[in-house]
Structures are given as C-alpha cells and as structure tokens.
Amino acid sequence: MNHKRPIIAATAFFSLILLYLPALAVGYFSINNARYGLAWRGFTLEWYTKLFHDQYIIEATVNSLILALVSTAISTILGTALAIGLYRAPWSPKTHRFFDLLINLPVVVPDIIMAVALAMAFRILRLLSEAFEMGMLTLIIGHVTFQISFVALIVKSRLESLGHETDEAAMDLYASRFFHFRRVTLPLIMPGVVAGGLLAFTLSIDDFIISFFTHGPDSITLPIYIYASVKRGLTPEIHALSTLLLIFTAVIVVIVERATRKNE
C-alpha cells in the first residue's frame, strides 16, 4: 500500500479522539481545582486525597477488590478445567460443536439477560437457603458465572495452539499422566490461564450490569457507587475515582497485551 489517503488517517484519528475524549474529560475534571465549570483553576490532587477519607468509597473499593479477587480465583480454576475437559478429550465432532456453542453463549448473550437470569436464579435459591440473600455471595456467584466462559475461551485457544507431538514426546519419555500434566500441559497453558485470570479480574472490577442486579445493600461495588453518584449528583471526587479506575484497568490490559505479544 503505497498511497495513504489523508482522509483515512483523519477519520482514524477522529475515531481515536471519540474513544478517548470521555476518559480525558473525566481526567481533566479530576485534577481541576474547581467544583464545577470548565475553566481551569489550577492543578490539584485535592479530589484524590478526599477519596481516602470517604467511608463509602473505601468500602466500595474494598468490596470491589474482594469480589474481583475471589471471583477471579474461582472462575480461573473452573474456566481452565472447563477448557481442558472440553478440548483435551476425543469427543465426537457433533459433541464438539455443541460444546463450542455452549462455551460461546455467555459471551454473546447480552449481559442484561444474564443479570436478570441470575436474579431469577437467586430468587429461587433463596427458597432453599438464606445464604442467597442479595449480598457479597450472590455478587461473587454472579461474577464467576460470566467469567468462567471467558477464561475457558482464552485457555482454549492456548490449548489448541499446542501440538500433539509435545504430548507424544512426553509419553515416549516415560511420563505418567500426572507428571505429564504437571510438567508439560500446565506450564504450557499457564500464560493463557494468567491472561484469562487478569482479564477476568478486569471484567469483574468494571462490571456494572450484573453487579447491579445481584448486589445487596451492604455490598456496593465501585461501578455501582459511581452510577449512584451519577443519579445523585456528580462531584469531582467521583471524577478522581473514575480516573483511577480507568487507569487501573488500562494498566492491567496493557500488561496482559504486552505479555501475550511477547509470547508470540
């Protein structure tokens, strides 16, 4: 391609601006020394420091982190197991296609449907046990549900890139099933597992819809808190909080992307 149409480049940059304008706006207002208004009144970190004194924000942050860590841990294990079970066994082609469909379904189904379904599930489960009152547990369960499929897909693509010759070589070299799994399969899929885990973590931290339908009064997450503020009235502290959230997510995504590219 030797000719570069300026209009293509211009549109591309426009798209980029469109994508980042929101983030930049939030960032700008988070460091502007003004309660409201566009004008620049000087740089300040006041709004950020205020965050650390806000009871509710700290609580929401803690909730979000605990939720993300626990749900990621569970979903990474379950998702990896799912991927291995589905793609490391001689299923018939028909079964294989069925599994493909199943594993892709949670990804394509709109999250509001998932949220409603989960709310429904908990309502029923509540009849069995008090534990299913809307709260941290239901949040965790809800998050794990959409994370599993996601981790499984990432690990699956990693699994598929491993040829069968490596496995045959391991067997030829006297490996037992356990030895082979621990020393060959696991290390080789680990990059996929870690990437899946990190991204599942991001999904959890930034999730709104599912959390919205599965949380209880005592288990507010950051996105829910921010949403409530949008309704109540926005303050610069919220902008600071949002900026931090954006940066946090961006950093994780960049880490995962660079690590994945290095492996290629």
Add this chain to the structure above:
Amino acid sequence: MAETKFDKDMAKTSSAEPDRDGVLADASDKILVWRGEMTSFKSLRTRALALSAPPLVWLTVLLAIPCVLLVGLSFLTRGQYGEIVYVPTFENIKRLAGFGLFGWNANFVLILLRSFVVAGITTILCIALAYPLTFHIATRPGRSRVFWLILIIIPFWTNVVVRAYAWLLILGPHMPPARLAAWLGLINEGGSLYPGSLAVYLGMVSTFLPFMALPLYASVERLNWEIIEAAKDLYGQRLQIFTQAILPQTRPGLAVGVIVTFVPAMATFVITDILGGAKTMLIGNLIQQQFAQAWDWPFGAALSSTLMLMTLICLAIFKRRQDEDPQGSILNRF
C-alpha cells in the same frame, strides 16, 4: 498372568470385524492411543467430564435453567405487592404487544423497534468508522501498529458507567459543544446536549467502536492488497472498489463485528439510562425498570424473553451466513 481388563479390551479392539458380526464391540471401551497415551475412550471422556462437570453444572444451574425459567415466568402474574402469583396468563405478552389497560398503546412495541433501530444505526456508524480506522492501523509499521491496537483495546475493557457519564460532562451546559449548539440556535441558551439522541449515539458509538474494529481488523490485517490494486484498475468508482475487492475479503471479520456490536447495542441499558431520556428508552431500560422499580417480575421476564428471542434470531442469521471463516469470538485474539 491374569487377564486384565486391558487384555479384554485389546482383544475387542483386535478382533472387531464389523462385517462378520454385524455389531461392533462397544466403541467406548475401545483402546486407542491418544496423544501418546494408551487408554480407552471411556477413560478419557470420564476424566474430561470430571474436569468440566463442575463448571458445566454451574453454568447450567445459574444460566441455562434460569433463562428457561424466565420464559416460563413470562406467563405468570404479578401479585398486588410484587410477589409472583402462579396463575398462568398471557397478560404480559399482551401488554408487550400494546394491549394495555387503556386500549391499544404502541409504547412497548415502539421501544422494541427503537432498540433495533438504535442498534442498527450504531452498527452502521461503527462500520463507517471502523473501516478507515482498521485500514489506517494496517498500514502502520510494526510498533506503531501494536500501539494503536492497544489503544483500541483498552476502552474495550473499561467501565461503561464512567464512559457514559463522561459524555454528560462533555455535553454539559457550559461546555463548548453545547455552547456551539446554542449559538447555532439548535438548543436553548444554557441548555445541554443531553438527554437526547445525539448524546446517546455519541455514547453508543464511542462504546461499541472497539467491538466492531477489533474483529474487523483481524480480517483487514490479512487483506490481499493486490486484489484491491487490481480493482482500482478495473473500476473507476470507489464504491465499486469497496464492494468488489474489500468487502468480500473482510466479510468474516465484519460479520463477527456486526454480531458483537448489534446484539449488545440492542440490549444496552447504561448508556441510554445515563445519556438518554424517555424518548430514547430501549428494551434494556424497560427491563431494568420492571426489576428495580415496578417490581413486576413476570412482565420483566416477558421482556427479557423477548430480548432473548431477538438475540437468538440475530445469532441464527449470523450462523447462517458464517460459512466462511469460523473465527468465532473476539477472544481468539489471545
């Protein structure tokens, strides 16, 4: 030496002659060598099932079954205080179709249609922007390309709430865009550009552009430029170059992009909730209303089931067209 099960199975394997017996030995007991391991189908599958059963059960209990139950719930009634009364009824469906208490009201049907339309327009706008974007990235040298891709990927993962409310800031009363619109006489003095269609579309496109661009890029990356050069020689008009040379080659990526944009856009809730008003209500907002405020679970279930149906229809259309590249999910990037 005692005859082990292995010996018996081996015997089955060796002597299986379908012609003579007419019936093969039970296939699942058949010994095979799979990836270097000598074992039986049954053993391998049992192992696989042991691993995949917990997550499968989880997904079934918490996702598959509730979805089915939702459909069932659509046919139940709402009690006076919001509880579910197990009296089957078509009331909810009728309400959906517009037959409300006060005669026929097209409100809900409108909302359904609007969901389609908004999703459709968003998708088209995203396509319009995604093509130049991906082309631009494809022509960048190595490092620059990676840089651009990471830039596109990051917004994909960030919080929808934040990105939506940010537009509130941008389109606020004292900000340049609103001021400009007021000066042009499009809105009142001191008014803001939200809630409204413009705000909603800005929010939608800025949220969903990565969803469209990433799969499309996967196809654009593999484009055979020679075909495009040849088309440039053959056809004068740019539109023809596009439809004859570019579109066919990028169809797989485009198809995935369309599905991954249209379906979530149709069901979006946050963006329209924050940036839109009564006039831009979509089915997602309606559903949320039933569960959060009106506490009308059966009606909400009916709406959700309808959305599920709409989703399934879109997926079926997509599957029908997906004979070319089985690229499946965006997540193939990893």
Add this chain to the structure above:
Amino acid sequence: MLDVVKSFGKQKVLNNVSLSVEPGEIFTILGPSGCGKTTLLRIVAGLELPDKGTILLNADDITKRPASRRPINTVFQSYALFPHLNVFDNVAFGLKAQGFADDVIGGKVYDILEILQMTGLDKRRPHELSGGQKQRVALARALVNEPLVLLLDEPMSALDAHLRTQVQDELRSLQRRLGTTFVMVTHDQNEAKMLSNRLAVMNEGEIVQFGTTKDVFSTPKNKFVAEFLGATKNNIIDATYLGGNKYHTPFCDIEFASKPSWEKGEILIWPERLQVSPEIGSDGTNYFTGEIRDLFYNGQGLDFMIAKEPGASSKGTPLSVKARTSSEMDIRNGQKVGVYFPPDDIVPLQ
C-alpha cells in the same frame, strides 16, 4: 534384540508388514511419503495401535504396553522439544519421569551432552538453538535414557544440506560408540545408504524388499526398488530372451550370472558397475561401443552418458546409458569408448 511386527493398519495403511531387527544395528525403513513407514515407526514407539499383530522386544510382547512403558525412545521429525524447558531440563525429562535422583540425573545429562558436543548449551531454550543443535538435544533427550531401541523419524529432513553429511557421520560413530539399536525411517536413499546396516524398502503399506544395505542396493528386486534407490531410466534396460544363455538388449546381447525367471523384462546396471575403457574393441556379448555425452564431475568422480550410435530410443534421443567412474580416468566429451557389462553386475528386475 528382535522386533517382530506384523500388523494391519486402519484403512490398510500397513498391510501385513513383518520385520525383524538385530540388536546393535542401524536399520532403516526406506520408502516414499505415504507408504506407511512413519505409521510403522509410531506403532513400534507405542504412539499408534496396530489393528492386528504383535511387537516383540527380546521375546517380550510389548504390543499392549503404552509408550511410556516401552524401553524405546523416539527422535521426532520436528524434534518436539519442550519449549518451556531449557536444554538440561529437556534432556533430563525422561530421567525425571522415571524417578531418578537429581544428582544421578545431573551426571547422566552432562555425560550425554558431552558426547554430543553440547556442553555449555545446557541453559539455553529451544528457540535459541539452531536446527542442528535442536536435533542433538532431541537425540540427547532420547539416548540419555539408555533405551534398547532408538527410533528416528526422518532425522535429516529438517537440516540444511551441508549439515547432513556431517550429521550422518556423527550419527554413525555415535551409534557405534553406544551400541544402541537404531531404527530409522526416511525417504532419502542416500541417507539410507550412508547410515544403515540393513534396510527395508516399503511401498503402499508393504515391505517390498529387505536385507543388508549392500545386498539391497546391489541387487534390487524390482523396478520400484531400483528407481527408489536412485536408478535412472537410462540404466533400466529392456531385455528379451534369445536362446541359450543370451538375452537381447538395445545396446548389445548380454549373458547373466543369475538368469531371470522371465523371457521379456527389464534389467538394471548401476552406473558405477559399467566398465568403461578408452580402448575400443569390437561389439560382442556384454560389450558395445559408444560416444561420451554430458560428462561432468560429480564431486567424487565422473558422471556421463554413453550414447550408442546408431540407435535411437523411442523419444528420438540417442539411446544412452549412464556411467560413473573415478576421476582418474582421462576421458572427454565426444570420445568413443568401449563399454562392458560385467555379468555379475547385471541385475534382473521382477
């Protein structure tokens, strides 16, 4: 040690193949792609199951034993090194899997690395190695376990041409040093010639001929084997029975040492077996005069075509046969020479 294999493969990949390998030898299975030789190797390794048949190792029936319990190791065509392990860990893999102690493993690994001239590379990762080095790691990884049989799948195919001779020499001396039985699979007849003690030629799932390398190469059984071993069309000559002991060929009448069972068929004479002399005699049995064409130096000696004039083949080109001599011979293009077919070296083909 004996491997006796007799198997039917699925879809008749292998059709009643039966082989026996002697301990301490290099045995090659030679054949074109798709003939089933790799499948055969994999069956011996334990990576595939024969539908019927047995594999005996020193009179032990190992047919039902999984690969991980056969004292046989494989060097794969693509080497299949573990990408996440360094050279040391790759080589040590089998020992570790068998449960040897770490200090024992260390000793064995460094020993084999030294034998293969790879000391100092133990910390490298596979992606940092050259093709030749990867092959050595694969060899080391297999041999460190002191297997009874080492299987090699097309060992030279992934190497650059200039490395092949060197690797061939090294493999030969390695095998002699260790005494392990090697079973090799290849489609390269040169490789087979240079390395093996005995070989078997396979085609379409069947063994066409087997024996010592010398026997098979000097007396191929039929046209397929002859051509596969490098004979060109020019040296496969039609022969028809005349009477008595004599057969007619387009070049001259010939008498065999070993008479064929047919009256009309083809014979093979290897280029290096033709006796060529600048002194011209008169045409007679097993003798004709011809003119040298296309003379060139092949690196070790001279290759040339001898055209018999007059005498055209069906394509209108002069009837020629290929000959090969040592470089000491002083001949040039266009020169007239006398060609003798030694009776012992005329090979009748079935």
